[in-house]
Amino acid sequence: MKPIKPNDMMLQTLARLIILVVLSFSIYLLLAGHNNPGGGFIGGLMTSSAILILYVAFDMKTIKKAIPIDFVKIIGIGLLFASLTGVVSMLFGYPYLKQFFDYFTIPILGEVELTTALPFDLGVYFVVVGSALTIILTIAEDDK
DSSP, X not given: OOOOOOOOHHHHHHHHHHHHHHHHHHHHHHHHTTTSSOOHHHHHHHHHHHHHHXXXXXXXXXXXXXXXXXXXXXXXXXXXXXXXXXXXXXXXXSOTTOOOEEEEEETTTEEEEEETHHXXXXXXXXXXXXXXXXXXHHHXXXXX
16 A cells, blocks of 8 residues: 655645745844844744744755755855954954944935944854754754
8 A cells, every 4th residue: 555645735835935935034133133033043943943834844864955055064165254244344444343333325215324243243144044044954864
């Protein structure tokens, strides 16, 4: 007898909707983090949870084919972003991780505040996404 393959159509359809909402809120938290509660850490955790919802709704093989990302490399990219943000301020004679900001007018968005905290938060975001997914997927792939 052939084993019956489960039909997870409802779970997969809802997962797509949930992931859209979680990723949108995660990006909002990342971008608002230098002035409001949020930032790279919580945004990275939410992005990791959204990607984990994909792994739960679909199987590991399908998602690894759809998202062929080495999350260990993402950790390195994040560390590079976060550390370079601090080093750049030192090159100009300021303390490590000195924050600068200014307001700029962008045609579609209007007046926008740009700050040097955003690249640091982006680095933290990448480190958290990479490390959380590496840890969880390593545990999930353990067959013993």
